[in-house]
Amino acid sequence: MSDPLRTRIRAGDREAFSELYEEYARTVYNHAFRLTGDWSTAEEVMADTFLDAWRTREQLEPDGGTVKPWLLGMATNKSRNANRGLGRRLAFLSRRPAPDPVPDFAEETAGRLDDARRLAAVRQVYGALRRGEREVLALCVWSGLDYAQAAEALDVPVGTVxxxxxxxxxxxxxxxxxxxREEKREEHRKARGETRARNTEPPRRRGELSGEAALAALPLQEIQEGSR
Incomplete structure (x- = not known):
């Protein structure tokens, strides 16, 4: 983000703010989704973030680099409030399909997650992390902020990040x-159960005929029953 554009935003230039939205709307939306685990809540957070960005534009420093930490810091705070109000956490990711518009997630984790199963497991356990841990992962790993930028977004020391x-x-x-490991044990348990089911036939009742003998006896049984 160039310094002149920062100045234009501070001055209330709507065209400059439109450029800001076009460049960072998807980034803010993805970040909000990771912190709330809900599509509709992420949309609300994104809208509120840019609304506040417009209202507080004069607080944006005229000099500096990217405004991403400024925007994601607001989005992080609004996501916290949304989570408190809705009582939902990132455990939703275990019950939702993978978000399509988050290519950076796959790129960042490609070297560490060896297959799709591990990636799915990450989504399922991500919600079990503490809030602060989820936030720094979302900012540093998936949104690409460095330590200093994440510290700016969270308003904490770099060492804390x-x-x-x-x-x-x-x-x-x-x-x-x-x-x-739990999934593997469950798969083995199910596999053993299916094997036992295939290899076990129900006990034959006394006097019961099976196979061709049962088919051959059927007409005789019908005749005998009809003659009674």
């Missing part, structure tokens, strides 16, 4: 591995 991110990555790895 570093420690939270380290803990978040470690906990996410452990929870994911645990989830995969």
């Amino acid at each position: 570093r420690s939270r991110l380290s803990r978040a990555r470690e906990r996410l790895r452990k929870l994911t591995d645990q989830r995969l």
Whole structure:
């Protein structure tokens, strides 16, 4: 974001703000979805974020680099409020399809997640992380902010971002591995149950005929019953 454009935004230039929206709307939307786990809530957060950005535009510093930390900081706060009000967390990701407009997620994790199963497990356990851990992962890993930018967005020291991110990555790895082990045990249990079901036939009742003998006896049984 160039300094002249920052100045135009501060001055209330609607065309400049339109450029801001076009460039960052999808980024804010994706970030809000990761923190709320709900499409409609993410849309509301995105709309409220840009509304507040317009209302507080004069607080934007005229000098500086990208305005992404400024926008994502507002989106993070609004996501917190939305989560408190709705009582829903990122556990929704385990029951929702993968969000299509988040290519950065796949790109960032491609080197660490060896297959689609592991990626699904990450989504399922992500909601079990603490709020601060989810936020630094969303900002640093998926939204691409560096430590300083994430610290600006969260209004915390850089050291706090570093420690939270380290803990978040470690906990996410452990929870994911645990989830995969549980899924593997469940698959083995089901496989053993299916094998037993295939190899076990129901006990034959006394006097019951089976196979061709039963088919051959059918006309005789009908005749005998009809003659009674």
